[in-house]
Amino acid sequence: MSAIPTALMDEFMGREEPPPSRRGPRRDDAVTYQVRVELDETEPLLWRRLELASDLYLNEIHDIIQTAFGWTDSHLHEFASGAAYYDRTSEHYLCPFQVEEGETGVPENEVRLDEVLAQPGDELFYLYDFGDDWLHNLKLESVQPRDESAPRAICVGGELPGPGEDCGGVGGYELIRAAIDPDHPDHVAAVAEYVSRYGDDADPRPYAPTPFDAKSINRQLVALSNKADLPGPLEAFVEAIRPPSSQREFEQLLAGAELHAPIEIDDETATRMVAPYTWLLNRVGVEGLKLTSAGYLQPEHVKAAMAELHLGDEWIGMGNREARTPPVLTLRETAQAMGLLRKHKGSLVLTPRGRVLRQDPVALWWHLAEHMPVTSKDAYDVQAGLIALTAVAAQSTGDLDQIVADLLNAIGWRAEDLTPVTVSMARASLWDTLAVLRRTGTLVHKGRLLSGPEVLTPQGVTFARAALRTWPRAT
Known part of the structure; x- marks a missing residue:
C-alpha cells in the first residue's frame, strides 16, 4: 500500500x-x-x-x-x-x-x-x-x-x-543489495533480475545501500x-548549554563581558593593534605577491615578516619557509579567512576590501573584530570561538583552553570515539582565533616561544567585546 x-x-x-x-x-x-x-x-x-x-x-x-x-x-x-x-x-x-x-x-x-x-x-x-x-x-x-x-x-x-534513496522500496533494496555484492548468495540471480528489469546498461551502484x-x-x-541556530543572538547560545551549572557559568561570563558598554577605539590604538595585518596588506600591495608552487609565501617575504614584525620571540628556526613558520603562516591564512587577501593565478592579491582597509586602521580594526571568531562556519569551531571571546571579554582569569573544553562538553560535543572534548582538542579548534588575538595584542605571552602565561590587555578586552557585539556578522 x-x-x-x-x-x-x-x-x-x-x-x-x-x-x-x-x-x-x-x-x-x-x-x-x-x-x-x-x-x-x-x-x-x-x-x-x-x-x-x-x-x-x-x-x-x-x-x-x-x-x-x-x-x-x-x-x-x-x-x-x-x-x-x-x-x-x-x-x-x-x-x-x-x-x-x-x-x-x-x-x-x-x-x-x-x-x-x-x-x-x-x-x-x-x-x-x-x-x-x-x-x-x-x-x-x-x-x-x-x-x-x-x-x-x-x-x-x-x-x-x-537503503539508498529511490531504490524501489524493500524489494528494490534487497535486489540491489544482492546485485552489487559478489559474495551475496543470490548475487548471480539478482544481477540477472536487475538486467531483465532495467536493461543491460542499468547500473545499480547509484542506489547502493x-x-x-x-x-x-x-x-x-x-x-x-549541537548545530544551534548560528548565526543568531549570542544570548540564545546559552540554551545550547544543558547542565544548569554550566549555563550559569556562561551567563556569568556574558555578564562580565559587559556587551552593552560603549566601544571606543582611537586611531593610535587601532594602528598599533592591526599593524601586522597592515604590514601584510602593504607587502602584498597592488601588484600582489607571487607564491611558491605549493601556494606559500616566497622565503624573502617570510624573512621580512619575521624581522619587521619581531616574530623571532615566537618561533625558532630559519624563518624562511612559511609552512614551517606558524606565526607568518597564520597571519597570512587569517587575513585570507577574513576576506582581506585571496589567491589568484598563483599569486596572493588584495581583495577590494583589503585595498580599502590597508589605508584605514580603525576600519581595519572593526573589520577584524566583525570577522571573529575565525572559523570555517563549522558549528563546533564557531561555538568554541564564541566561548573564548566571551571569556576574554569578561577578563576571566581561568585557563582559556580549559574553559572552552568544559563548555563544549556541557553543550554535548564529543570526540570521534565519544570521549569528552579535551583541552588539546579545544586548543586546536581555537587555532586561528587565538592567532588573531595574539597578532592584535589581545593576548600577550610573557615568555619566549609562546611559553609562560598569556596576559589579557585592556585594549584586547575591548577588541573581544567588539567582536561579540557584532555577532552574528552579516552574511
Whole structure:
C-alpha cells in the first residue's frame, strides 16, 4: 500500500472526525530512552538501536532517523502514534511541508518524544518517502536515568546497511543489495533480475545501500544535536548549554563581558593593534605577491615578516619557509579567512576590501573584530570561538583552553570515539582565533616561544567585546 497524506487519511479511513489525541503528559525531568528502530518488511530485519533524550521533539527525531539509516531527507515523511500506522485510531503528526500546505493536524515540532513513548513496549511509527514507503517502527525498550552531559542522541547498535534513496522500496533494496555484492548468495540471480528489469546498461551502484558504521553515525548525530541556530543572538547560545551549572557559568561570563558598554577605539590604538595585518596588506600591495608552487609565501617575504614584525620571540628556526613558520603562516591564512587577501593565478592579491582597509586602521580594526571568531562556519569551531571571546571579554582569569573544553562538553560535543572534548582538542579548534588575538595584542605571552602565561590587555578586552557585539556578522 502506498502512503497517503494526512489530508486524505480521514477520507480513506472513512472517518468524519480526526482521531482522539494519543499524546500523554510530558515528563517533569528528562530521561534516556533506549529505542529500537526497525525497517518494516526487511528480511533479515534492518534495525538501529538508539539512546535518545526523552525531551527531544519529533522533528529532531526525524533528523536522527535520517542520519541513522543514511537517508538524505529527499522526500516527505510522517509520524503516527497508535496501534499501527494505518489504524483508524492512530494520530498522525504533520511534517513541515504538510503544515505549509494547510493540512489540519498537529505539527511534529510541537510533539515531544515522551508524549508518545512513555513505557517500555510503547511504539511509534515513522513513514519516509510516500512512494517507496519506508515504514519504521520505533519501540521503546527501556527507560534509564539521564546524565546531563550525555549526547542527546547516540546509536549503540544496528544491523545491515541502510537503503539508498529511490531504490524501489524493500524489494528494490534487497535486489540491489544482492546485485552489487559478489559474495551475496543470490548475487548471480539478482544481477540477472536487475538486467531483465532495467536493461543491460542499468547500473545499480547509484542506489547502493549505506554501510552501517556506528562511529560515523554518531559523529553526525553529535554535530546534528549541537548545530544551534548560528548565526543568531549570542544570548540564545546559552540554551545550547544543558547542565544548569554550566549555563550559569556562561551567563556569568556574558555578564562580565559587559556587551552593552560603549566601544571606543582611537586611531593610535587601532594602528598599533592591526599593524601586522597592515604590514601584510602593504607587502602584498597592488601588484600582489607571487607564491611558491605549493601556494606559500616566497622565503624573502617570510624573512621580512619575521624581522619587521619581531616574530623571532615566537618561533625558532630559519624563518624562511612559511609552512614551517606558524606565526607568518597564520597571519597570512587569517587575513585570507577574513576576506582581506585571496589567491589568484598563483599569486596572493588584495581583495577590494583589503585595498580599502590597508589605508584605514580603525576600519581595519572593526573589520577584524566583525570577522571573529575565525572559523570555517563549522558549528563546533564557531561555538568554541564564541566561548573564548566571551571569556576574554569578561577578563576571566581561568585557563582559556580549559574553559572552552568544559563548555563544549556541557553543550554535548564529543570526540570521534565519544570521549569528552579535551583541552588539546579545544586548543586546536581555537587555532586561528587565538592567532588573531595574539597578532592584535589581545593576548600577550610573557615568555619566549609562546611559553609562560598569556596576559589579557585592556585594549584586547575591548577588541573581544567588539567582536561579540557584532555577532552574528552579516552574511
